[in-house]
Amino acid sequence: MIKTDIIIIGAGPVGLFTVFEAGLLKLKCHLIDALPIPGGQCAEIYPKKPIYDIPGYPSIQAAELIDKLMLQIKPFSPGFTLGETAETLEKSSEGQFIVKTTQGTSHMAPVVAIAGGLGVFTPRKPPIDNLSEFEDQHIHYIIKEPSFFTNKNIVISGGGDSALDWALFFAENFASSVKLIHRSDNFRAHNDSVQKALDYSKKGKIEIILNAEVNNIDKKSGLLVMGVKSKNNTTKVIKCDHWLPLFGLSPKIGPIGSWGLEIEKNAIKVNNATDYSTNVNGIYAIGDVNTYPGKLKLILCGFHEAAIMVQSAFKRIHPNKNNVLKYTTVTGIKGF
Numbered sequence: 001m002i003k004t005d006i007i008i009i010g011a012g013p014v015g016l017f018t019v020f021e022a023g024l025l026k027l028k029c030h031l032i033d034a035l036p037i038p039g040g041q042c043a044e045i046y047p048k049k050p051i052y053d054i055p056g057y058p059s060i061q062a063a064e065l066i067d068k069l070m071l072q073i074k075p076f077s078p079g080f081t082l083g084e085t086a087e088t089l090e091k092s093s094e095g096q097f098i099v100k101t102t103q104g105t106s107h108m109a110p111v112v113a114i115a116g117g118l119g120v121f122t123p124r125k126p127p128i129d130n131l132s133e134f135e136d137q138h139i140h141y142i143i144k145e146p147s148f149f150t151n152k153n154i155v156i157s158g159g160g161d162s163a164l165d166w167a168l169f170f171a172e173n174f175a176s177s178v179k180l181i182h183r184s185d186n187f188r189a190h191n192d193s194v195q196k197a198l199d200y201s202k203k204g205k206i207e208i209i210l211n212a213e214v215n216n217i218d219k220k221s222g223l224l225v226m227g228v229k230s231k232n233n234t235t236k237v238i239k240c241d242h243w244l245p246l247f248g249l250s251p252k253i254g255p256i257g258s259w260g261l262e263i264e265k266n267a268i269k270v271n272n273a274t275d276y277s278t279n280v281n282g283i284y285a286i287g288d289v290n291t292y293p294g295k296l297k298l299i300l301c302g303f304h305e306a307a308i309m310v311q312s313a314f315k316r317i318h319p320n321k322n323n324v325l326k327y328t329t330v331t332g333i334k335g336f
């Protein structure tokens with residue numbers, strides 16, 4: 001059981017900044033995220049795009065903002081449970097919240113801050129009926145531990161950044177062989193990655209199969225056997241250890257939707273006049289996941305909500321302590 005002061009669900013920019021604001025009040029945080037890396041939408045959807053509405057930065061790349069937030073919260077040593085979805089929430093006999101993940105990891109705290117953004121990013125799956133028979137063992141939509149693929153024959157499907165980045169990565173590291181299958185001859189990925197993949201293809205490091213799709217799968221002698229159909233209706237059979245269909249992730253509010261919280265238009269209703277609390281005492285919702293009159297889904301609004309929310313969490317955790325706001329320039333931060 002992981003025990004902390006605030007369980008933060010979602011390690012996007014807002015969840016990360018909450019650690020900083022809580023840390024100033026000496027409150028410990030533990031973050032849970034379904035993605036294998038911190039950063040939320042900034043890391044998953046647009047890491048290389050610039051953001052323009054962060055005060056003090058005329059423009060900053062999304063991935064760089066996440067790096068800076070990680071640096072900013074380092075002195076407060078937050079805990080992370082990554083690659084696991086927060087699935088159930090219940091109350092202990094002492095009135096603490098217990099949040100369990102899909103993998104069974106348990107977390108306990110007096111306060112829960114939901115910073116779940118647009119929700120859990122759920123993989124877009126190929127339209128093949130018997131996928132679930134081979135998922136986890138041979139089919140993977142998210143790569144959590146690249147070394148798992150050491151000396152394996154890998155097939156990657158997709159034409160976006162994720163497919164190209166992982167194809168290049170595995171061609172350079174771990175894998176025994178890499179095939180890249182794309183249903184068109186036009187990649188959506190960054191030009192540099194496409195060029196590098198084409199160069200690797202000439203050198204025999206990646207086999208690229210264009211205008212084709214996997215349309216059936218089976219298993220034989222411990223290998224995944226895939227029927228790959230091309231646009232000109234020819235079919236070829238490919239065998240591999242692992243298939244990574246990387247067609248992107250689409251967000252869904254997910255399990256949080258059944259925790260008894262008031263939901264409006266796929267977002268959690270909060271009290272914006274006070275502290276961004278939900279209808280359940282001790283549970284707050286901040287960032288893109290919440291809704292209230294005039295809500296703006298911008299990172300800086302989520303940062304503001306986090307600062308207000310932790311003040312309320314402090315009072316809940318330490319009802320007998322008086323917290324007087326002190327400027328951080330006066331108190332300083334150990335480690336900076």
Ligand SMILES: Cc1cc2nc3c(=O)[nH]c(=O)nc-3n(C[C@H](O)[C@H](O)[C@H](O)COP(=O)(O)OP(=O)(O)OC[C@H]3O[C@@H](n4cnc5c(N)ncnc54)[C@H](O)[C@@H]3O)c2cc1C
Pocket residue numbers: 009010011012013014015032033034035039040041042045046049050051052053084085086087115116117118119120121253254255256286287288289297298299300302
């Ligand atoms: C293309 C694009 C450009 C943008 N440009 C800007 C911009 O210029 N300026 C700006 O201010 N904003 C911009 N935004 C919006 C900005 O990205 C969001 O406002 C911001 O990411 C919200 O942060 P968040 O931390 O609330 O949520 P998110 O970034 O969505 O992170 C939420 C995290 O919660 C996790 N999660 C959800 N449910 C669970 C669960 N049950 N268990 C475990 N984990 C869970 C998700 O996996 C995710 O990682 C842009 C968005 C997009 C898509």
